[in-house]
Amino acid sequence: MAQASAPRTMLGKIWDAHEILRHPSGPSLLYIDRDMIHEGSFHAFADLKRRGLMPRRPKQIFGVADHYVPTRGRALADAASPAIATMIETFDANMEWGGLRHFGLKSREQGIVHVVAPEQGITLPGLTIVCSDSHTSTQGALGAIAFGIGQSENAHVLATQTLWQVRPKTMRVTIDGVLPQGITAKDVMLYLIGTIGAGGAGGHAIEFAGQAVRNMSIEARLTLCNMSIEAAARLGMVAPDEITFDYVRGRTFAPSEQEWDVALSQWREVPSDADAEFEREVHIDGSKIAPMVTWGTSPEDAVAIDGRVPEPASFEGEEKRKAAARSLEYMDLAPGTPLDGLKIDRVFIGSCTNSRIEDLRSAAAILKGRKSVVPAIIVPGSTEVKAQAEAEGLARTFQEAGFEWRDSGCSMCAALNGDFVNPGERCASTSNRNFVGRQGPGARTHLVSPAMAAAAAITGRLTDVRRI
């Protein structure tokens, strides 16, 4: 059989279409369609300036201020410290220096980079997309190769619009069946990572497939791909379909109506061929998934809400047992404690995992007519999501429930902008990482879906949302 007619995966097709050349020693020189910049990218700009280089293809670079932006207001003076304000100013200065389009603090397109990019039509099927942020995997939800890079690689992309990359192995995660009522993409990912482990997809590109995925909205697929990195995957992706095309059409940077048919014919070729082979296959029965919650300090420490904190001795291997014991000490939890009913101190709804309009709607549905009994903040994923939530009346529901309704940004997920969880506090959070100190030194994070976070807010305890 000729090489060209061999069945290919989606990863293989997009990779091949972007391979400028292959080095004799292995890696491909890949063409990069989009590079997304945020405040943390300053090292790459310093590198370019030191070399006397300018961005090679400025129109393919987009900047968004998100990691350090204040969420209590949109003035630079709202920044939590002078050093944080400097990060935002440096971002603007670098973007202007490079002649690069950017959505700064006061822009109506501002938001978390991985929320903004799909929202603005910057993310499209069949593209290669990078950003110096590990959650770039989010953007694979539209059928793209999207992955996080460091600052050296970022400088390389800015200078050459290319990247040397070794092709990852392929792994298909098939989620069969219909998700039960109230079960979200977040629960699916916590379940998956709990099953295969935080290192479970190391070196692989995950393609999510199956009935449950086909039924998902783009927003849910974005959540799915977002957390691929928490299973150590290089990237996550979902084949584009009619749901994808409907989502993309009419967005600012998407192909115009005149170009639409050409683009569509290209995108229909993107999905994996029916008989393409994957190096690994994982099957999950979506109908069996319950609302999930983490108990420890790795996203793999996930159990169903009706479960209990495990006994460290129950883990296989000395390293895992020690890690579990350390986690429990940090989290101040005793083995055997039921998760349902565990008292919490604070709720955070936001982050590139769960801050889109559907996430906000699902939280509002629980909060309507109820009150949070703990301090709680809700940080929309973008300024556009914020405006939409206000137009739909969701903001009012949140405020009436006692939530602080903030401006968009990474906020308490990365805890870089001055929004953080106090030492020793237990936070029900819709973010993606429960690492030691992630939400602030000494902070104890329990990862949950937006509906579960809302349920925790009104009871002050981790709570099975199916009872609400």
Added chain:
Amino acid sequence: MKAFTRETSTVVTIPGVNCDTDQIIPGRFIKADRAQGYGQFLFHDIRRSETGELDPAFPLNRPAAAAATILLVEDNFGCGSSREGAVYALVDHGIRALIGPSFGDIFYNNALKNGLVPVRLPEADCQRLAQHLAAFPDAEVTVDLATSELILPADLGRHPIVMNDFARDCILRGLDEIEMTFTYLEQIEAFEKARTGSHAWLDR
């Protein structure tokens, strides 16, 4: 990038599976200019007690650790955030090589770009090495990139360093990757011309 050919050193063992980049360098330090030196931030919070003093029990705080340039780490080291500051912290502290069963993908790539050599060694061998080091803390390990060999002490043997030849060559020669890529400028230009032709919406 500083070239790397061969490094012989005592080894410090850093405990913990899934040691994420937030542990290697907490987020609040990654605003710093590189010129300040990132070594001071390495494992900042996990090497200190709650009162902020260096914890004498943390392996890197032991006096003997000062001269070590190689770390032995556990599975999935460097997972999490893509912050290259994690690699800067290791490099600026003087670390030149890491040995572990697996590394976070982005961290691994970041390390290669900075001449920090991450060596993947099967878990059972890592455990044997850890046990040996616990008994003989002065034992030395050699990372020989020129011969692609990891040479362990006593009877723990020699192990191949598996790394793609491209990255290995760059590190051995201390090559500047951007300059090297520009030698392919003609192919890049031809590709981007074709790409822009068929995807005009990507470039407006």
